[in-house]
Amino acid sequence: MCGIAGLHVRDSALQAQLGSLLQSMLCKAAERGTDAAGVGIYGDTSLTPAGTSTVCVIESPVSAAEGAARLDAAGVGPVTFRDAGQTSVFSAPAPTAQLEAAVRAALPGAVLTSRGSSLAVLKGTGHPDALASTFRLADATGYQGVAHTRMATESAVTSTGSHPYSVGPDQCMVHNGSFANHATIRRELQAEGIVFDSENDTEVGARFVAKHLAEGADVEKALRLLCERFDGFYTLLVATENSFAVVRDAIACKPAIIAETDAWVAMASEYRYLAGLPGVESARIFEPEPEVVYAWER
Amino acid sequence: MGALSTPVIEDAPTSTINDDDAGAAAAGSTVDVVVHDLRTATVRELNAALHALPEGDSSRWRVLNPDGTHSIAAGLDRPVTVEIEGPAGYYCAGMNQHATVEIHGSAGVGVAENMMSGRVHVHGDASQSAGATAHGGLLVIDGNASARCGISMKGVDIVVGGNVGHMSAFMAQAGRLVVCGDAGDALGDSIYEARLYVKGRVASLGADCVAKEMRPEHLAELTELLRAAGRDDDPAAFTRYGSARTLYNFHVDNASAY
Structure with missing residues (x-):
């Protein structure tokens, strides 16, 4: 059920x-x-800001803030993030595939719960x-x-x-x-x-x-x-x-x-x-x- | 009712609750109606109060703001009348005995499941498994009933004004199912002895369910069922379906299937 x-x-x-x-x-x-x-959630401008891609992850090895700092250093542009409990949300003005690759590299072991330009998946x-x-x-x-x-x-x-x-x-x-x-x-x-x-x-x-x-x-x-x-x-x-x-x-x-x-x-x-x-x-x-x-x- | 319930007694004109026993209404008097608002009190309090009524009690109850709550008026065994003013959730009027339950909205899964006697009337659509396993009484659904209407029915009468979904009357054992609209796939699959009357199209018949002749006694019982449900459909427009009785006994040709 x-x-x-x-x-x-x-x-x-x-x-x-x-x-x-x-x-x-x-x-x-x-x-x-x-x-x-x-x-x-589709179309929430704070979770998925216009002009950015958004990737959500669970099982991240670090906090959302630390994750955002690592992504900033990876050169995907200015990163915004949300700490949503077991899920971390990252947005950046980069193509989705580039942000996804940067997340996988910066956060080993993290599991992506969503990627794209209009959707954020929060779960736990x-x-x-x-x-x-x-x-x-x-x-x-x-x-x-x-x-x-x-x-x-x-x-x-x-x-x-x-x-x-x-x-x-x-x-x-x-x-x-x-x-x-x-x-x-x-x-x-x-x-x-x-x-x-x-x-x-x-x-x-x-x-x-x-x-x-x-x-x-x-x-x-x-x-x-x-x-x-x-x-x-x-x-x-x-x-x-x-x-x-x-x-x-x-x-x-x-x-x-x-x-x-x-x-x-x-x-x-x-x-x-x-x-x-x-x-x-x-x-x-x-x-x-x-x-x-x-x-x-x- | 005591401390179990917080209903208020109001004097309501009988006309507002559609009293068929027109004596009081004709005299212009009022009857007591117990009102239970499910936004301010629980379904458990409502059901406990209904279960605590003395034998033979025929009081009238109104349930406000049901909002799809489960198990409203389940397990009644007094000749009360309960009017539910909106959509009910799962198992509404389940196990009913003697009571009349009117649902002025849709009903969720298993309305009147295992009913023994009494009358349940859904003035809207019903979800799956309406009247499942019911032994007696009358279930009337003005709108459509979805899948498995009358599954394993054991003596109940069910009259559906609209369509029924797939696998209705699955393993039906006794009772009558009347469908004034169409029936979905596998009607009457593995049926024992219930009688099914369908006015519209049957998408497909289940195993061992066949169309049967409408004899005068069938027209007579269908006429009576439609009358009891307050409908004016022409009984002659219906087809009767029932068991071909080929599954009653083991057939040796099927031995390899086991």
């Missing part, structure tokens, strides 16, 4: 409230998992309520966000086992369920040279989707391919810089509900996460059908 919540803002007037709305959804979702939590182990405070989630702004609370089943309670999984630029996946054949697919991807950060089944799904996006598929196509290849139980929420998508397995026993208004699209494991959203009483609310990809573009 895990909890999923996501919000895709259509009315730009709501962008200032993204974090507070997402926090209320995440804290309700805590009842479906208290091992770990994480959020992916612990109670979702406490983590939301560490993430300063209530103050976050932006055009979409995803959140996850974890009850660990397929891998240990570690920060690298926490969701969201972001393994391609500005991509993000959260998962409720368990993939049955992830070890087989992991070996196939490893044979292609793909490197994994964790033992977690969801990371295999995220790597699979990232590979197909990199090969030119759109999100809808990548998720249809995932449905063909993966066995097991899954409700997935997948976001990219410009899209927000939901898919469930053929049995669809893991819950999911979608609500849509002119101002926003929201997805959650349960209705009660949505109960505080403005205008929810007149939203179009439905449960996604099995193996149907629902995607929204901005």
Whole structure:
């Protein structure tokens, strides 16, 4: 059991409230998992300043401030950083690939939780309520966000086992369920040279989707391919810089509900996460059908 | 109720709670309604108060601001009426006996699961496993029900105004399921003896579920079920489905499958 919540803002007037709305959804979702939590925030100008790339890491060998000093010395330009508890956030006016390489060189052993120009992934182990405070989630702004609370089943309670999984630029996946054949697919991807950060089944799904996006598929196509290849139980929420998508397995026993208004699209494991959203009483609310990809573009 | 609950008693005109027993309303009088606001008191307090009612109690209750809370009005066994003013969460009216529960909103997973008797009416959509394993009573869903509606039903009657999702009436054992819209894939998979009536399209039938003849007794029971649910659909427009009974006994040709 895990909890999923996501919000895709259509009315730009709501962008200032993204974090507070997402926090209320995440804290309700805590009842479906208290091992770990994480959020992916798109378009927060303090986390991902305009004109910069942003890389987030966990398991850093040094503090966020020391990490930023090392990156400054690496010549990626003036570095800004955020200490978000188990996650450190670094932004610099350099191409994403350059900043990513600098982070890997400067912070040996650190695990990247996101990279790109519009997404920051903050995650860690612990109670979702406490983590939301560490993430300063209530103050976050932006055009979409995803959140996850974890009850660990397929891998240990570690920060690298926490969701969201972001393994391609500005991509993000959260998962409720368990993939049955992830070890087989992991070996196939490893044979292609793909490197994994964790033992977690969801990371295999995220790597699979990232590979197909990199090969030119759109999100809808990548998720249809995932449905063909993966066995097991899954409700997935997948976001990219410009899209927000939901898919469930053929049995669809893991819950999911979608609500849509002119101002926003929201997805959650349960209705009660949505109960505080403005205008929810007149939203179009439905449960996604099995193996149907629902995607929204901005 | 004692210290368990903090509801207030209000005098509410019967017309505002849609009292079908029109005697009091016709006389222009009022009835007592116990109001329980789930933003100021817990669902546990509500359920404890409902469970503490004396035998035969037929009081009326209104639950405000349910906001998708789980287990509202679960485990009732008195002939009370509970009106839930908004969306309910998981297992609403689960294990119900004797009570009437009206949900003026959507219902989460497992509404009226394992109901024994009484009536549960969802004036909206229902999530998965509506009426799961229920032995008796009537579950009415005005909107759509999602996957596994009536899974392992054991005698309940379920009337759905809209569509039902995949694997509805899976392993159904007894009772009647009426679907006024369409049914999803694998309807009635591994069904034992429930009777299924579907007005619209069936995406696919599950193992051992087949279309069957509508005889006069089926039209009569369907007419009665639709009437009980307050619907005016034409019974003649429905198709009956049920068990082909080919899975009842072990067939030696299948021995290699074991």
